[in-house]
Amino acid sequence: MNTEKLIPHLFRTESRKISSVLNKHFGINHMEIAEDIVSDTFLSALETWPYKGIPENPKAWLYAVAKNKIKNYILKTSNFENNIAHQIFQISEISTEIDLSERNITDSQLQMLFAICHPSISQESQIALALKILCGFGIDEIASAFLTNKETINKRLFRAKEKLKSEKIKIEFPSENKVEERIDTVLLTLYLLFNEGYYSENQDTVIRKDLCFESIRLLELLIENYAHKIPKIHALYALMCFHSSRFDARKDQNNQTVLYQNQDENLWDKALIEKGIFHLHLASKGETASKYHIEASIAYWMTIKQDSKEKWEQVLKLYNLLLFQQYSPIAALNRTFALSKVYGNEIAIAEAEKLKLESNPFYFSLLAELYLTIDLLKAKQNLEKALSLSNSNHEKEILHKKIAALSFQK
Amino acid sequence: MDEYVLIMRHENATGQVSPEQMQAWMQQTMDWLGGIAAQGKLLETGNGLSFDDARVVGHGGVVTNGPFGEIKETIGGYVIVKADSVEEAVEFAKGSPVLQGPGNTLEVRKVAKHDFK
Numbered sequence: 001m002n003t004e005k006l007i008p009h010l011f012r013t014e015s016r017k018i019s020s021v022l023n024k025h026f027g028i029n030h031m032e033i034a035e036d037i038v039s040d041t042f043l044s045a046l047e048t049w050p051y052k053g054i055p056e057n058p059k060a061w062l063y064a065v066a067k068n069k070i071k072n073y074i075l076k077t078s079n080f081e082n083n084i085a086h087q088i089f090q091i092s093e094i095s096t097e098i099d100l101s102e103r104n105i106t107d108s109q110l111q112m113l114f115a116i117c118h119p120s121i122s123q124e125s126q127i128a129l130a131l132k133i134l135c136g137f138g139i140d141e142i143a144s145a146f147l148t149n150k151e152t153i154n155k156r157l158f159r160a161k162e163k164l165k166s167e168k169i170k171i172e173f174p175s176e177n178k179v180e181e182r183i184d185t186v187l188l189t190l191y192l193l194f195n196e197g198y199y200s201e202n203q204d205t206v207i208r209k210d211l212c213f214e215s216i217r218l219l220e221l222l223i224e225n226y227a228h229k230i231p232k233i234h235a236l237y238a239l240m241c242f243h244s245s246r247f248d249a250r251k252d253q254n255n256q257t258v259l260y261q262n263q264d265e266n267l268w269d270k271a272l273i274e275k276g277i278f279h280l281h282l283a284s285k286g287e288t289a290s291k292y293h294i295e296a297s298i299a300y301w302m303t304i305k306q307d308s309k310e311k312w313e314q315v316l317k318l319y320n321l322l323l324f325q326q327y328s329p330i331a332a333l334n335r336t337f338a339l340s341k342v343y344g345n346e347i348a349i350a351e352a353e354k355l356k357l358e359s360n361p362f363y364f365s366l367l368a369e370l371y372l373t374i375d376l377l378k379a380k381q382n383l384e385k386a387l388s389l390s391n392s393n394h395e396k397e398i399l400h401k402k403i404a405a406l407s408f409q410k
Numbered sequence: 411m412d413e414y415v416l417i418m419r420h421e422n423a424t425g426q427v428s429p430e431q432m433q434a435w436m437q438q439t440m441d442w443l444g445g446i447a448a449q450g451k452l453l454e455t456g457n458g459l460s461f462d463d464a465r466v467v468g469h470g471g472v473v474t475n476g477p478f479g480e481i482k483e484t485i486g487g488y489v490i491v492k493a494d495s496v497e498e499a500v501e502f503a504k505g506s507p508v509l510q511g512p513g514n515t516l517e518v519r520k521v522a523k524h525d526f527k
Binding site: 331332335354 | 437440441443444445447448449450452455
Protein backbone atom coordinates (compact mmCIF):
# COMPACT_ATOMS: atom_id res chain seq x y z
CA MET A 1 0.00 0.00 0.00
CA ASN A 2 1.39 3.45 -0.84
CA THR A 3 1.26 6.44 1.49
CA GLU A 4 -1.69 7.93 -0.33
CA LYS A 5 -3.80 4.90 0.44
CA LEU A 6 -2.21 3.82 3.69
CA ILE A 7 -2.76 7.01 5.67
CA PRO A 8 -6.52 7.26 5.08
CA HIS A 9 -6.78 3.55 5.85
CA LEU A 10 -4.86 3.91 9.09
CA PHE A 11 -6.83 7.01 9.91
CA ARG A 12 -10.02 4.99 9.76
CA THR A 13 -8.72 2.08 11.83
CA GLU A 14 -6.33 3.77 14.25
CA SER A 15 -7.65 7.27 14.93
CA ARG A 16 -10.70 5.92 16.73
CA LYS A 17 -8.51 3.77 18.96
CA ILE A 18 -6.17 6.59 19.86
CA SER A 19 -8.98 9.05 20.44
CA SER A 20 -10.93 6.64 22.66
CA VAL A 21 -7.85 6.10 24.82
CA LEU A 22 -7.16 9.84 24.94
CA ASN A 23 -10.75 10.71 25.74
CA LYS A 24 -10.66 8.21 28.56
CA HIS A 25 -7.36 9.70 29.73
CA PHE A 26 -8.38 13.35 29.71
CA GLY A 27 -12.09 12.99 30.41
CA ILE A 28 -15.19 14.05 28.52
CA ASN A 29 -14.52 17.74 29.21
CA HIS A 30 -11.48 17.77 26.99
CA MET A 31 -12.56 15.92 23.91
CA GLU A 32 -11.01 18.59 21.72
CA ILE A 33 -7.54 17.78 23.11
CA ALA A 34 -7.92 14.21 21.89
CA GLU A 35 -9.19 15.44 18.55
CA ASP A 36 -6.28 17.87 18.14
CA ILE A 37 -3.65 15.33 19.08
CA VAL A 38 -5.07 12.73 16.72
CA SER A 39 -5.16 15.13 13.77
CA ASP A 40 -1.68 16.39 14.65
CA THR A 41 -0.37 12.85 14.70
CA PHE A 42 -1.77 12.06 11.27
CA LEU A 43 -0.55 15.40 9.96
CA SER A 44 2.96 14.41 11.02
CA ALA A 45 2.59 11.15 9.11
CA LEU A 46 1.38 13.03 6.03
CA GLU A 47 4.37 15.36 6.26
CA THR A 48 7.04 12.76 6.96
CA TRP A 49 6.15 9.50 5.23
CA PRO A 50 6.18 10.68 1.61
CA TYR A 51 9.81 11.87 2.09
CA LYS A 52 11.32 9.48 4.59
CA GLY A 53 9.34 6.47 3.49
CA ILE A 54 6.72 4.47 5.34
CA PRO A 55 8.01 3.29 8.72
CA GLU A 56 8.45 -0.42 9.27
CA ASN A 57 5.58 -0.57 11.72
CA PRO A 58 3.26 2.31 10.80
CA LYS A 59 0.85 1.64 13.67
CA ALA A 60 3.60 1.69 16.30
CA TRP A 61 4.97 4.86 14.71
CA LEU A 62 1.60 6.57 15.05
CA TYR A 63 1.23 5.45 18.67
CA ALA A 64 4.74 6.66 19.54
CA VAL A 65 4.14 10.05 17.91
CA ALA A 66 0.79 10.41 19.64
CA LYS A 67 2.38 9.57 23.00
CA ASN A 68 5.07 12.19 22.46
CA LYS A 69 2.60 14.83 21.48
CA ILE A 70 0.61 14.17 24.62
CA LYS A 71 3.68 14.35 26.80
CA ASN A 72 4.62 17.67 25.19
CA TYR A 73 1.12 18.95 25.51
CA ILE A 74 0.87 18.14 29.20
CA LEU A 75 4.33 19.45 30.02
CA LYS A 76 3.71 22.66 28.10
CA THR A 77 0.40 23.23 29.81
CA SER A 78 1.82 22.57 33.24
CA ASN A 79 4.94 24.72 32.67
CA PHE A 80 3.10 27.78 31.58
CA GLU A 81 -0.12 27.45 33.43
CA ASN A 82 0.99 25.29 36.28
CA ASN A 83 -1.97 25.50 38.61
CA ILE A 84 -4.44 26.22 35.91
CA ALA A 85 -3.59 22.94 34.23
CA HIS A 86 -4.45 21.10 37.37
CA GLN A 87 -7.58 23.12 37.75
CA ILE A 88 -8.87 22.45 34.28
CA PHE A 89 -8.29 18.74 34.54
CA GLN A 90 -9.79 18.83 38.02
CA ILE A 91 -7.35 16.21 39.21
CA SER A 92 -4.17 16.68 41.13
CA GLU A 93 -1.96 15.20 38.46
CA ILE A 94 -2.52 13.89 34.99
CA SER A 95 -0.25 11.13 33.87
CA THR A 96 1.92 11.84 30.84
CA GLU A 97 2.07 8.12 30.04
CA ILE A 98 -0.59 6.91 27.67
CA ASP A 99 -1.50 3.24 27.72
CA LEU A 100 -2.02 2.15 24.13
CA SER A 101 -2.12 -1.56 24.87
CA GLU A 102 -4.70 -3.64 23.09
CA ARG A 103 -6.61 -4.26 26.31
CA ASN A 104 -6.81 -0.59 27.17
CA ILE A 105 -7.80 0.31 23.60
CA THR A 106 -10.71 -2.16 23.73
CA ASP A 107 -11.77 -1.07 27.21
CA SER A 108 -11.60 2.60 26.28
CA GLN A 109 -13.67 2.04 23.14
CA LEU A 110 -16.28 0.15 25.13
CA GLN A 111 -16.40 2.79 27.85
CA MET A 112 -16.64 5.49 25.20
CA LEU A 113 -19.51 3.57 23.60
CA PHE A 114 -21.37 3.63 26.90
CA ALA A 115 -20.62 7.33 27.39
CA ILE A 116 -21.85 8.28 23.92
CA CYS A 117 -24.94 6.09 24.14
CA HIS A 118 -26.03 7.76 27.35
CA PRO A 119 -29.81 8.02 27.80
CA SER A 120 -29.54 11.81 28.17
CA ILE A 121 -28.15 12.26 24.63
CA SER A 122 -30.62 12.35 21.74
CA GLN A 123 -30.67 9.31 19.49
CA GLU A 124 -29.64 11.34 16.45
CA SER A 125 -26.63 12.81 18.26
CA GLN A 126 -25.59 9.43 19.63
CA ILE A 127 -25.32 8.11 16.10
CA ALA A 128 -23.36 11.10 14.82
CA LEU A 129 -21.00 10.95 17.80
CA ALA A 130 -20.51 7.23 17.42
CA LEU A 131 -19.61 7.66 13.76
CA LYS A 132 -17.17 10.46 14.48
CA ILE A 133 -15.46 9.16 17.59
CA LEU A 134 -15.89 5.39 17.51
CA CYS A 135 -15.85 4.75 13.78
CA GLY A 136 -13.37 7.43 12.68
CA PHE A 137 -15.73 8.87 10.07
CA GLY A 138 -15.00 12.33 8.71
CA ILE A 139 -17.61 15.10 8.77
CA ASP A 140 -18.06 14.72 5.01
CA GLU A 141 -18.77 11.04 5.32
CA ILE A 142 -21.25 11.50 8.16
CA ALA A 143 -23.02 14.26 6.22
CA SER A 144 -23.16 12.02 3.20
CA ALA A 145 -24.46 9.06 5.21
CA PHE A 146 -27.30 11.20 6.56
CA LEU A 147 -27.84 12.95 3.20
CA THR A 148 -27.34 16.32 4.81
CA ASN A 149 -24.66 19.03 4.78
CA LYS A 150 -21.50 19.46 6.82
CA GLU A 151 -22.85 22.43 8.78
CA THR A 152 -25.78 20.41 10.09
CA ILE A 153 -23.50 17.61 11.23
CA ASN A 154 -21.02 20.02 12.79
CA LYS A 155 -23.79 21.69 14.74
CA ARG A 156 -25.21 18.36 15.80
CA LEU A 157 -21.82 17.14 17.00
CA PHE A 158 -21.14 20.39 18.82
CA ARG A 159 -24.45 20.24 20.67
CA ALA A 160 -23.90 16.60 21.52
CA LYS A 161 -20.45 17.28 22.96
CA GLU A 162 -21.81 20.17 25.02
CA LYS A 163 -24.48 17.84 26.36
CA LEU A 164 -21.89 15.20 27.30
CA LYS A 165 -20.03 17.90 29.24
CA SER A 166 -23.05 19.49 30.90
CA GLU A 167 -24.35 16.10 31.99
CA LYS A 168 -20.87 15.36 33.39
CA ILE A 169 -20.92 11.94 31.76
CA LYS A 170 -18.01 9.79 32.85
CA ILE A 171 -16.12 7.51 30.51
CA GLU A 172 -16.40 4.33 32.51
CA PHE A 173 -18.08 0.95 32.63
CA PRO A 174 -21.62 1.15 33.96
CA SER A 175 -22.13 -0.26 37.42
CA GLU A 176 -23.33 -3.84 37.72
CA ASN A 177 -26.93 -2.91 38.49
CA LYS A 178 -27.15 -0.44 35.59
CA VAL A 179 -25.51 -2.62 32.91
CA GLU A 180 -28.65 -4.06 31.38
CA GLU A 181 -30.42 -0.71 31.15
CA ARG A 182 -27.37 1.02 29.65
CA ILE A 183 -26.81 -1.80 27.19
CA ASP A 184 -30.38 -1.36 25.95
CA THR A 185 -29.52 2.18 24.86
CA VAL A 186 -26.28 1.04 23.23
CA LEU A 187 -28.08 -1.75 21.36
CA LEU A 188 -30.74 0.62 20.10
CA THR A 189 -28.09 3.03 18.81
CA LEU A 190 -26.21 0.25 17.04
CA TYR A 191 -29.48 -1.09 15.63
CA LEU A 192 -30.31 2.37 14.23
CA LEU A 193 -26.77 2.84 12.95
CA PHE A 194 -27.07 -0.46 11.12
CA ASN A 195 -30.47 0.44 9.67
CA GLU A 196 -29.07 3.77 8.55
CA GLY A 197 -26.59 1.84 6.45
CA TYR A 198 -28.92 -0.92 5.33
CA TYR A 199 -31.95 1.11 4.34
CA SER A 200 -30.23 4.41 3.54
CA GLU A 201 -31.23 6.46 0.54
CA ASN A 202 -27.56 7.01 -0.08
CA GLN A 203 -26.43 5.57 -3.39
CA ASP A 204 -22.86 5.22 -2.20
CA THR A 205 -22.63 1.49 -1.50
CA VAL A 206 -19.21 1.79 0.16
CA ILE A 207 -20.45 4.18 2.84
CA ARG A 208 -23.62 2.17 3.42
CA LYS A 209 -21.69 -1.03 3.82
CA ASP A 210 -19.25 0.71 6.15
CA LEU A 211 -22.10 1.81 8.42
CA CYS A 212 -23.36 -1.76 8.64
CA PHE A 213 -19.97 -3.30 9.30
CA GLU A 214 -19.05 -0.63 11.84
CA SER A 215 -22.18 -1.41 13.84
CA ILE A 216 -21.28 -5.09 13.68
CA ARG A 217 -17.74 -4.31 14.85
CA LEU A 218 -18.94 -2.24 17.80
CA LEU A 219 -21.43 -4.93 18.71
CA GLU A 220 -18.56 -7.44 18.78
CA LEU A 221 -16.95 -5.39 21.57
CA LEU A 222 -20.12 -5.90 23.60
CA ILE A 223 -20.40 -9.59 22.76
CA GLU A 224 -17.00 -10.34 24.17
CA ASN A 225 -17.75 -8.65 27.47
CA TYR A 226 -21.45 -8.94 28.10
CA ALA A 227 -23.26 -11.40 25.84
CA HIS A 228 -22.90 -14.36 28.21
CA LYS A 229 -25.14 -12.48 30.64
CA ILE A 230 -27.33 -10.61 28.17
CA PRO A 231 -28.32 -12.93 25.31
CA LYS A 232 -30.17 -10.26 23.32
CA ILE A 233 -26.75 -8.96 22.25
CA HIS A 234 -26.33 -12.23 20.34
CA ALA A 235 -29.82 -11.79 18.92
CA LEU A 236 -29.04 -8.33 17.51
CA TYR A 237 -25.76 -9.66 16.14
CA ALA A 238 -27.60 -12.51 14.40
CA LEU A 239 -30.10 -10.01 12.96
CA MET A 240 -27.27 -7.94 11.51
CA CYS A 241 -25.55 -11.01 10.04
CA PHE A 242 -28.74 -12.21 8.32
CA HIS A 243 -29.46 -8.81 6.80
CA SER A 244 -25.86 -8.19 5.74
CA SER A 245 -25.78 -11.54 3.96
CA ARG A 246 -27.96 -10.02 1.23
CA PHE A 247 -25.94 -6.85 0.82
CA ASP A 248 -24.39 -7.73 -2.54
CA ALA A 249 -27.53 -9.31 -3.92
CA ARG A 250 -29.61 -6.19 -3.38
CA LYS A 251 -28.04 -4.13 -6.17
CA ASP A 252 -27.39 -5.03 -9.77
CA GLN A 253 -24.40 -3.89 -11.84
CA ASN A 254 -26.08 -0.57 -12.57
CA ASN A 255 -26.66 0.05 -8.85
CA GLN A 256 -30.38 -0.56 -9.30
CA THR A 257 -32.26 -2.20 -6.47
CA VAL A 258 -33.07 -5.87 -6.83
CA LEU A 259 -36.15 -6.77 -4.78
CA TYR A 260 -36.00 -9.78 -2.47
CA GLN A 261 -38.02 -12.11 -4.69
CA ASN A 262 -35.77 -11.37 -7.69
CA GLN A 263 -32.47 -11.77 -5.88
CA ASP A 264 -29.95 -14.40 -6.85
CA GLU A 265 -29.56 -16.63 -3.81
CA ASN A 266 -26.06 -17.54 -4.90
CA LEU A 267 -25.02 -14.00 -4.12
CA TRP A 268 -26.17 -14.32 -0.52
CA ASP A 269 -23.23 -14.60 1.86
CA LYS A 270 -23.50 -18.12 3.27
CA ALA A 271 -20.76 -17.56 5.85
CA LEU A 272 -22.67 -14.62 7.35
CA ILE A 273 -25.88 -16.65 7.42
CA GLU A 274 -24.07 -19.45 9.27
CA LYS A 275 -22.65 -16.93 11.70
CA GLY A 276 -26.13 -15.52 12.25
CA ILE A 277 -27.56 -18.99 12.97
CA PHE A 278 -24.74 -19.65 15.44
CA HIS A 279 -25.47 -16.45 17.34
CA LEU A 280 -29.24 -16.97 17.21
CA HIS A 281 -28.67 -20.28 18.99
CA LEU A 282 -26.57 -18.56 21.63
CA ALA A 283 -29.28 -15.92 21.98
CA SER A 284 -31.91 -18.53 22.75
CA LYS A 285 -30.28 -19.39 26.08
CA GLY A 286 -32.09 -16.63 27.94
CA GLU A 287 -35.58 -16.75 29.35
CA THR A 288 -37.05 -13.74 27.62
CA ALA A 289 -37.44 -12.93 23.94
CA SER A 290 -36.49 -9.35 23.14
CA LYS A 291 -37.56 -7.58 19.98
CA TYR A 292 -34.12 -8.42 18.61
CA HIS A 293 -34.82 -12.12 19.16
CA ILE A 294 -38.06 -11.81 17.25
CA GLU A 295 -36.60 -9.73 14.43
CA ALA A 296 -33.59 -12.04 14.13
CA SER A 297 -35.93 -15.04 13.89
CA ILE A 298 -37.90 -13.34 11.12
CA ALA A 299 -34.64 -12.49 9.35
CA TYR A 300 -33.61 -16.13 9.72
CA TRP A 301 -36.74 -17.31 7.88
CA MET A 302 -36.00 -14.79 5.13
CA THR A 303 -32.64 -16.48 4.52
CA ILE A 304 -34.68 -19.39 3.17
CA LYS A 305 -35.80 -18.26 -0.24
CA GLN A 306 -38.17 -21.16 -0.92
CA ASP A 307 -41.76 -20.39 0.11
CA SER A 308 -43.38 -22.94 2.37
CA LYS A 309 -46.42 -23.11 4.58
CA GLU A 310 -44.20 -23.44 7.62
CA LYS A 311 -42.08 -20.43 6.69
CA TRP A 312 -44.98 -18.02 6.42
CA GLU A 313 -46.86 -19.40 9.41
CA GLN A 314 -43.76 -18.85 11.50
CA VAL A 315 -43.16 -15.38 10.07
CA LEU A 316 -46.79 -14.41 10.75
CA LYS A 317 -46.52 -15.69 14.30
CA LEU A 318 -43.30 -13.75 14.85
CA TYR A 319 -44.82 -10.52 13.50
CA ASN A 320 -47.78 -11.05 15.84
CA LEU A 321 -45.34 -11.39 18.75
CA LEU A 322 -43.41 -8.33 17.62
CA LEU A 323 -46.62 -6.30 17.54
CA PHE A 324 -47.60 -7.56 20.99
CA GLN A 325 -44.35 -6.08 22.28
CA GLN A 326 -44.59 -2.80 20.43
CA TYR A 327 -46.74 -1.40 17.66
CA SER A 328 -45.01 -0.03 14.59
CA PRO A 329 -46.55 0.72 11.19
CA ILE A 330 -43.86 -1.21 9.35
CA ALA A 331 -44.41 -4.32 11.51
CA ALA A 332 -48.17 -3.99 10.94
CA LEU A 333 -47.66 -3.86 7.15
CA ASN A 334 -45.22 -6.76 7.12
CA ARG A 335 -47.55 -8.81 9.28
CA THR A 336 -50.33 -8.26 6.77
CA PHE A 337 -48.06 -9.42 3.96
CA ALA A 338 -47.26 -12.59 5.91
CA LEU A 339 -50.99 -13.02 6.54
CA SER A 340 -51.63 -12.97 2.79
CA LYS A 341 -49.11 -15.78 2.34
CA VAL A 342 -50.88 -17.92 4.95
CA TYR A 343 -54.56 -17.08 4.39
CA GLY A 344 -54.64 -15.59 0.89
CA ASN A 345 -54.92 -12.09 -0.52
CA GLU A 346 -58.65 -11.50 0.03
CA ILE A 347 -58.42 -11.98 3.78
CA ALA A 348 -55.25 -9.90 3.87
CA ILE A 349 -56.90 -7.03 1.96
CA ALA A 350 -59.72 -6.91 4.51
CA GLU A 351 -57.15 -6.82 7.32
CA ALA A 352 -54.98 -4.28 5.52
CA GLU A 353 -57.88 -1.88 5.14
CA LYS A 354 -58.29 -1.81 8.90
CA LEU A 355 -54.74 -0.53 9.34
CA LYS A 356 -55.72 2.95 8.16
CA LEU A 357 -52.18 4.04 7.38
CA GLU A 358 -53.35 6.42 4.68
CA SER A 359 -50.34 8.71 4.85
CA ASN A 360 -47.86 5.88 4.51
CA PRO A 361 -46.72 5.08 0.95
CA PHE A 362 -45.85 1.49 1.95
CA TYR A 363 -49.47 0.95 2.96
CA PHE A 364 -50.55 1.55 -0.64
CA SER A 365 -47.64 -0.47 -2.01
CA LEU A 366 -48.84 -3.38 0.11
CA LEU A 367 -52.44 -2.99 -1.06
CA ALA A 368 -51.19 -2.88 -4.65
CA GLU A 369 -49.26 -6.10 -4.10
CA LEU A 370 -52.34 -7.79 -2.62
CA TYR A 371 -54.60 -6.63 -5.46
CA LEU A 372 -52.19 -7.90 -8.14
CA THR A 373 -53.91 -11.26 -8.42
CA ILE A 374 -57.41 -9.88 -7.89
CA ASP A 375 -57.91 -6.51 -9.56
CA LEU A 376 -55.19 -4.99 -11.74
CA LEU A 377 -56.88 -1.59 -11.92
CA LYS A 378 -56.97 -1.32 -8.14
CA ALA A 379 -53.38 -2.51 -7.98
CA LYS A 380 -52.37 0.31 -10.30
CA GLN A 381 -54.41 2.94 -8.46
CA ASN A 382 -52.73 1.95 -5.22
CA LEU A 383 -49.29 2.15 -6.78
CA GLU A 384 -50.11 5.66 -7.97
CA LYS A 385 -51.23 6.65 -4.48
CA ALA A 386 -47.99 5.26 -3.07
CA LEU A 387 -46.04 7.24 -5.65
CA SER A 388 -47.79 10.47 -4.73
CA LEU A 389 -46.91 9.95 -1.05
CA SER A 390 -43.33 8.76 -1.40
CA ASN A 391 -40.48 11.07 -0.44
CA SER A 392 -37.78 8.70 -1.50
CA ASN A 393 -36.29 8.81 -5.00
CA HIS A 394 -35.22 5.26 -4.64
CA GLU A 395 -38.74 4.13 -3.75
CA LYS A 396 -40.28 6.25 -6.52
CA GLU A 397 -38.05 4.58 -9.06
CA ILE A 398 -39.29 1.14 -7.96
CA LEU A 399 -42.93 2.31 -8.08
CA HIS A 400 -42.52 3.76 -11.58
CA LYS A 401 -41.19 0.44 -12.78
CA LYS A 402 -44.08 -1.47 -11.23
CA ILE A 403 -46.65 0.88 -12.76
CA ALA A 404 -45.01 0.55 -16.15
CA ALA A 405 -45.05 -3.24 -15.85
CA LEU A 406 -48.77 -3.19 -15.03
CA SER A 407 -49.65 -0.90 -17.93
CA PHE A 408 -47.83 -3.28 -20.20
CA GLN A 409 -49.86 -6.23 -18.93
CA LYS A 410 -53.19 -4.59 -19.73
CA MET B 411 -59.83 6.63 23.41
CA ASP B 412 -61.14 4.24 26.06
CA GLU B 413 -60.00 0.88 27.29
CA TYR B 414 -62.26 -2.11 26.97
CA VAL B 415 -61.89 -5.55 28.46
CA LEU B 416 -63.10 -8.38 26.25
CA ILE B 417 -64.14 -11.21 28.52
CA MET B 418 -64.43 -14.62 26.92
CA ARG B 419 -67.19 -16.86 28.22
CA HIS B 420 -67.34 -20.52 27.41
CA GLU B 421 -70.44 -22.62 27.64
CA ASN B 422 -70.06 -26.08 29.16
CA ALA B 423 -66.31 -25.79 29.25
CA THR B 424 -64.44 -28.83 30.46
CA GLY B 425 -60.92 -27.63 29.77
CA GLN B 426 -60.24 -30.89 27.99
CA VAL B 427 -58.78 -30.43 24.51
CA SER B 428 -56.34 -32.39 22.39
CA PRO B 429 -52.86 -30.99 21.77
CA GLU B 430 -53.79 -30.47 18.08
CA GLN B 431 -56.90 -28.53 19.05
CA MET B 432 -54.83 -26.53 21.49
CA GLN B 433 -52.27 -25.64 18.83
CA ALA B 434 -54.88 -24.63 16.27
CA TRP B 435 -56.63 -22.59 18.94
CA MET B 436 -53.39 -20.82 19.91
CA GLN B 437 -52.67 -19.93 16.29
CA GLN B 438 -56.16 -18.55 15.73
CA THR B 439 -56.02 -16.56 18.93
CA MET B 440 -52.62 -15.12 18.04
CA ASP B 441 -53.79 -14.15 14.57
CA TRP B 442 -56.91 -12.52 16.01
CA LEU B 443 -54.86 -10.54 18.54
CA GLY B 444 -52.18 -9.79 15.93
CA GLY B 445 -54.86 -8.14 13.80
CA ILE B 446 -55.84 -5.86 16.68
CA ALA B 447 -52.19 -5.17 17.53
CA ALA B 448 -51.52 -4.27 13.87
CA GLN B 449 -54.02 -1.46 14.29
CA GLY B 450 -52.14 -0.30 17.37
CA LYS B 451 -55.20 -1.06 19.48
CA LEU B 452 -54.08 -3.98 21.62
CA LEU B 453 -53.31 -2.92 25.16
CA GLU B 454 -52.80 -6.31 26.79
CA THR B 455 -52.77 -9.79 25.35
CA GLY B 456 -54.26 -10.71 28.71
CA ASN B 457 -54.30 -14.23 30.01
CA GLY B 458 -56.28 -17.36 29.69
CA LEU B 459 -57.84 -18.58 32.92
CA SER B 460 -57.18 -22.20 33.79
CA PHE B 461 -60.15 -24.48 34.35
CA ASP B 462 -58.17 -26.42 36.94
CA ASP B 463 -57.99 -25.47 40.58
CA ALA B 464 -60.91 -23.11 40.36
CA ARG B 465 -62.74 -22.15 43.52
CA VAL B 466 -65.67 -19.95 44.30
CA VAL B 467 -65.65 -18.14 47.61
CA GLY B 468 -69.14 -17.20 48.68
CA HIS B 469 -70.94 -15.24 51.36
CA GLY B 470 -69.83 -16.28 54.79
CA GLY B 471 -66.61 -17.75 53.45
CA VAL B 472 -68.24 -20.74 51.84
CA VAL B 473 -65.84 -22.27 49.34
CA THR B 474 -67.04 -24.37 46.46
CA ASN B 475 -65.12 -26.18 43.75
CA GLY B 476 -64.92 -24.29 40.48
CA PRO B 477 -67.56 -22.16 38.94
CA PHE B 478 -68.68 -25.15 36.90
CA GLY B 479 -71.44 -26.51 39.05
CA GLU B 480 -74.38 -24.22 38.93
CA ILE B 481 -73.62 -21.75 36.15
CA LYS B 482 -73.26 -22.98 32.62
CA GLU B 483 -70.84 -20.28 31.57
CA THR B 484 -67.21 -20.10 32.52
CA ILE B 485 -64.83 -17.26 32.00
CA GLY B 486 -61.97 -18.51 29.84
CA GLY B 487 -59.80 -15.44 29.58
CA TYR B 488 -59.66 -11.78 28.77
CA VAL B 489 -57.81 -9.25 26.65
CA ILE B 490 -57.67 -5.47 26.89
CA VAL B 491 -58.04 -3.25 23.83
CA LYS B 492 -58.16 0.44 23.07
CA ALA B 493 -61.16 1.67 21.10
CA ASP B 494 -62.83 4.93 20.16
CA SER B 495 -66.26 3.54 20.90
CA VAL B 496 -67.96 0.45 22.21
CA GLU B 497 -68.91 -0.33 18.61
CA GLU B 498 -65.25 -0.52 17.63
CA ALA B 499 -64.51 -2.77 20.62
CA VAL B 500 -67.43 -4.97 19.53
CA GLU B 501 -65.88 -5.27 16.05
CA PHE B 502 -62.65 -6.51 17.66
CA ALA B 503 -64.62 -9.01 19.73
CA LYS B 504 -66.37 -10.40 16.65
CA GLY B 505 -63.05 -11.74 15.36
CA SER B 506 -62.39 -13.92 18.39
CA PRO B 507 -62.08 -17.65 17.70
CA VAL B 508 -63.95 -18.28 20.96
CA LEU B 509 -67.12 -17.44 19.07
CA GLN B 510 -66.71 -20.54 16.89
CA GLY B 511 -68.09 -22.52 19.82
CA PRO B 512 -71.88 -22.37 19.88
CA GLY B 513 -73.10 -20.79 23.08
CA ASN B 514 -69.80 -19.04 23.74
CA THR B 515 -69.85 -15.28 24.13
CA LEU B 516 -67.59 -12.30 24.54
CA GLU B 517 -68.55 -9.66 27.01
CA VAL B 518 -67.31 -6.16 26.15
CA ARG B 519 -66.82 -3.90 29.15
CA LYS B 520 -65.41 -0.41 29.31
CA VAL B 521 -62.78 0.00 32.01
CA ALA B 522 -64.01 2.46 34.61
CA LYS B 523 -60.84 3.90 36.09
CA HIS B 524 -60.83 4.07 39.83
CA ASP B 525 -59.97 7.48 41.06
CA PHE B 526 -58.43 6.74 44.46
CA LYS B 527 -57.24 9.86 46.18
